[in-house]
Amino acid sequence: TVARKPRRNCFKIVTKEVRVLRLLRKQKGLSQYETSRVCGYAPAGIGHMEAGRIELTRTRIQHILERLGFTWADFERLMSAPILRDEVIEEALAALHRLDDQALASAANIIKALIK
Numbered sequence: 358t359v360a361r362k363p364r365r366n367c368f369k370i371v372t373k374e375v376r377v378l379r380l381l382r383k384q385k386g387l388s389q390y391e392t393s394r395v396c397g398y399a400p401a402g403i404g405h406m407e408a409g410r411i412e413l414t415r416t417r418i419q420h421i422l423e424r425l426g427f428t429w430a431d432f433e434r435l436m437s438a439p440i441l442r443d444e445v446i447e448e449a450l451a452a453l454h455r456l457d458d459q460a461l462a463s464a465a466n467i468i469k470a471l472i473k
């Protein structure tokens with residue numbers, strides 16, 4: 358038999374475009390399944406995209422943005438941001454959950470000092 362070239366779904370390539378679309382989906386409070394339905398994709402469609410198994414074309418990105426009620430300008434703004442705020446918050450929360458009580462109290466004091 359002839360060896361086939363590996364297909365995109367054999368790899369997981371999570372690009373910034375994928376991360377931005379995930380952030381926008383979460384801002385709308387939608388699950389991957391709900392977003393797939395809203396966009397007219399198979400139930401696992403958005404999940405495969407967010408896992409980096411499906412390549413995102415500009416047309417596909419625009420379709421998802423429109424269905425979620427966002428504009429290309431919203432997408433570009435996040436793409437040009439040096440950090441994605443929601444990702445930093447998620448990472449910080451995960452780190453806080455791993456702290457013991459004493460370290461958590463110290464972290465709370467640091468956070469309180471930052472927001473004054």
